[in-house]
Amino acid sequence: MADTLTLDRVRELDADDPLKSLRAAFVLPEGLIYLDGNSLGPASETALAGLDRAAVQEWGQDLIRSWNSAGWFQLPLDLGDRVGRLIGAAPGQVAVTDSTSVNIFKALSAAAGLRPGRNVILAEGSSFPTDLYIAEGFVASQPGLTLRLQGEGERIEDMLGPDVAVVLLNHVNYRSGRLLDMAALTRKIHQAGALTVWDLCHSAGALDVDLDGAGADFAVGCTYKYLNGGPGAPAFVYVAERHQAEARQPLSGWWGHARPFDFATRYEGAPQIARFLCGTQPILSLRALKGALEVWEGVDMAVLRRKSLALTDLFIALVENRCGDHGLDLQTPRDHRARGSQVSFSHPAAWPLVQALIERGVIGDFRAPDVLRFGLTPLYLRFEDVWNAVEMLRDVLDSGVWQEARFTARHAVT
Amino acid sequence: MADTLTLDRVRELDADDPLKSLRAAFVLPEGLIYLDGNSLGPASETALAGLDRAAVQEWGQDLIRSWNSAGWFQLPLDLGDRVGRLIGAAPGQVAVTDSTSVNIFKALSAAAGLRPGRNVILAEGSSFPTDLYIAEGFVASQPGLTLRLQGEGERIEDMLGPDVAVVLLNHVNYRSGRLLDMAALTRKIHQAGALTVWDLCHSAGALDVDLDGAGADFAVGCTYKYLNGGPGAPAFVYVAERHQAEARQPLSGWWGHARPFDFATRYEGAPQIARFLCGTQPILSLRALKGALEVWEGVDMAVLRRKSLALTDLFIALVENRCGDHGLDLQTPRDHRARGSQVSFSHPAAWPLVQALIERGVIGDFRAPDVLRFGLTPLYLRFEDVWNAVEMLRDVLDSGVWQEARFTARHAVT
Known part of the structure; x- marks a missing residue:
């Protein structure tokens, strides 16, 4: 799958997304890719x-x-x-x-x-x-x-x-x-x-x-x-x-x-x-x-599920294709019937990696002792967000920035 | 006590109230006398x-x-x-x-x-x-x-x-x-x-x-x-x-x-x-x-208690002085040591009386089967509010308006 994936193809997925209009219902901070909706979902205009x-x-x-x-x-x-x-x-x-x-x-x-x-x-x-x-x-x-x-x-x-x-x-x-x-x-x-x-x-x-x-x-x-x-x-x-x-x-x-x-x-x-x-x-x-x-009124849960699986499929494929040599170990089942709407990888440096990503505006989270967890939520995430998040993850891994003291020194509170 | 009570004297109590500045901290609807803070306190600017x-x-x-x-x-x-x-x-x-x-x-x-x-x-x-x-x-x-x-x-x-x-x-x-x-x-x-x-x-x-x-x-x-x-x-x-x-x-x-x-x-x-x-x-x-x-920062609870007792004393005295022949039966102890910050009266027509008061902007509440309940809250109530509430109660009782069908027909939900 990943071999055929280009940014153009990813943008087509967004263009064809039957849920794409729902993103506008949410308040999403500028410049942030929020992959933590599995922990705290974002605010919507109607909620506020x-x-x-x-x-x-x-x-x-x-x-x-x-x-x-x-x-x-x-x-x-x-x-x-x-x-x-x-x-x-x-x-x-x-x-x-x-x-x-x-x-x-x-x-x-x-x-x-x-x-x-x-x-x-x-x-x-x-x-x-x-x-x-x-x-x-x-x-x-x-x-x-x-x-x-x-x-x-x-x-x-x-x-x-x-x-x-x-x-x-x-x-x-x-x-x-x-x-x-x-x-x-x-x-x-x-x-x-x-x-x-x-x-x-x-x-x-x-x-x-x-x-x-x-x-x-x-x-x-x-x-x-x-x-x-x-x-x-x-x-x-x-x-x-x-x-x-x-x-x-x-x-x-x-x-x-x-x-x-x-x-x-x-x-x-x-x-x-x-x-x-x-x-x-x-x-x-x-x-x-x-x-x-x-926001949920009229949302077809079968359509939601299809987008969720497409998002997690894309995320897994891109990570394995671009970050494959960095020792990330997939914890989430590949089988659609056994997968929720998040993707988790284990890595010995999970904590500093998550911190370095957060500093760059990609918010996932850490679960002790060694899990990086990313929520791929269908209501407001775009396929292009997934692309950009993986680009950032690759950059963090390749650059070694996560080894800097400011990322490794702290311990998780949440 | 009530014999010596005039509106001028009541206004003096407000002028001398050490807690009077706190009323400005609250959002209080125009024209309402809110005697239900014992059930739901009002919003303050800092809360909002x-x-x-x-x-x-x-x-x-x-x-x-x-x-x-x-x-x-x-x-x-x-x-x-x-x-x-x-x-x-x-x-x-x-x-x-x-x-x-x-x-x-x-x-x-x-x-x-x-x-x-x-x-x-x-x-x-x-x-x-x-x-x-x-x-x-x-x-x-x-x-x-x-x-x-x-x-x-x-x-x-x-x-x-x-x-x-x-x-x-x-x-x-x-x-x-x-x-x-x-x-x-x-x-x-x-x-x-x-x-x-x-x-x-x-x-x-x-x-x-x-x-x-x-x-x-x-x-x-x-x-x-x-x-x-x-x-x-x-x-x-x-x-x-x-x-x-x-x-x-x-x-x-x-x-x-x-x-x-x-x-x-x-x-x-x-x-x-x-x-x-x-x-x-x-x-x-x-x-x-x-x-x-x-809002509570710096509030001396002994001062609060003194004002509370003064408010409930005034309310009881005014009701007994002005509405004394209408069959309201005081349920709240006169002894300060046995009194909270509310005053309750029983009356066979408690429900329609409370509804008629609410329509006139004096909000107390009803507790089954026959209790009119008024919360006298020291942070935002003025002695003049107590005076005006009792005037309204007297007016409702004297006029017999509470006997009209729109007040007697409904049943309490809260």
Whole structure:
């Protein structure tokens, strides 16, 4: 592929891109190639406008009345349905609320509660750490429960047994970008009598997720990566409709009450997904997210997925063609069926290389101990951006600039 | 008192008010008398400016780099210390994070874990409901634990026994505005071998809370009422320094890890208050709160408390003097030692009365079934506002306008 690739050909890909008009919806700093949308998505004009209106008019002028007049109280379920469309969830199954970590706790609690005779939570050792930390905290709080981790070389499907209640899986691995087959794994897990909790942090907004189609049970994910909802924007939780009547979670705050403004003494869980709400939500952050989701209206997720794969294909081909002798080791699967929307390479000098790239306006990120990670996001990235990023990477590698002290001396904070 | 009160005298109180310059820090809609700051505090210029900068510059232009360059990652503990000063907590004991409801769950978990031989959580039946709902969810998740509720006429100090692990108390009651004696109750609870979780939602920023001085163990509270942090701004959690080494809570997400960016497989709780963090926080909402807290710099909480009591004294005296024959029944204690910063009256027509007042630009709120609730907030309210609000209340009552169908037909949503 790379042999036939020229800048002219790359520009043709941009000209033919059915999503090209969406780039204009975003605020993108001049001169920057942003390959970190898998960590924090950029601002859009509608997100900033929605936030400004929420702050200046709704809070500043309308004050307490905005809980009704601006629909603040309905935002978690309203936004939940909007996110639902992007992850293959029919309405009434998704709430936007709290953090991913808190939602994992709720989902694990509810799922384990639906499998009372079983005592094992199974998770990937390579999972994003907070998933494991929450699972660890949850099992420590429940006498008899155990957390079992998939080790390197082990397959989830071989670890299922009559003691496994819940399997917690990362749809796309945060480090390698490896994509799991949700439908196939869910089927095997169900055959073994267990339930699934899917973490979609690195797949929601990155590809054509199909929760309902896969028969998923529970899912969680964040909205500040590929969905571009703003730093730390509230997360989402999905509960399949068939589980909602029986599912219980212990963070039973007033927003999950059937009639919160009755101020009753006893808890009575709201029907359906609202029972997975807990306390009062950060409205300003939710309003930015609401604006961000407007950009997604009308986006065909199959078209998005095609562009994503074309972007990652191009990036891999160009890096291997132009930086092939510098010891970058591809961590992301070549198989489209196993690839998310990021490309990761390992390299002993990953940290200084990422710093040198950032100084030159190509923002990717570093994941300990040795991974360079690049998010190739289809809504606002051009094929020419990929070309230019790889040119910069080649230049950094060839020049040896990354060996200078200012790049090697520091340690990662984020 | 009321006999000697004239508008001239009230204006003198404003002229002599040591906090009068702070009103200019707030965005207050023209023509509105806002007596609902106990539910949602108004915006300040610094809150709006901080939010705008966070959105347009930090997110829009600096993107992922702002986690370090703008101090986003440090916001929960940075703001925690700022809130700490206002509630009598020395640095390192408060984190701003998640919702009040989620923080109650953490505090109850940690407190119960420190009293392993005891199996009762004791709470007020008149508590703000979410406290009870969370306690109910927590005890349901822990075999052997029981929730015991204080009934009407019962005294907390008479309900303590060797089985009580934790007492969950509202410092100021959300409905009546009654203030509990934190120091005295904490002493009695400690004498009985139990620990305290204080809910400060209606006292933080309303009066001179002294957590350290009272020997409190755990506390939670919100920042969107008297602290004016913005709608649904993240809540806070306090853990007394002496408990931090031993206290454990099950929402052990990555923000509470000792080294979150090591991406280790096993959880290792951060030392001190950071262990009460869980997942990624809504930064835009936190940045509005940060701006809001700037208004508090240099505010003497004893001076604040004196003005608060003078405002509520004036309000009670004027209502009784001018609306005394309309059947309003004072629910708030007259005793200063037992009064927060709100005044509540019960009245059979509370709902339409509140609606008629709102239509005339005096915003208080209704709490089911029959309470009119008015927050008298010292930072931005003038004594003349109190005078004018009572004049409007008298006019509404005298005119009978509240009996019109448009006020009586609707039901409360918030």
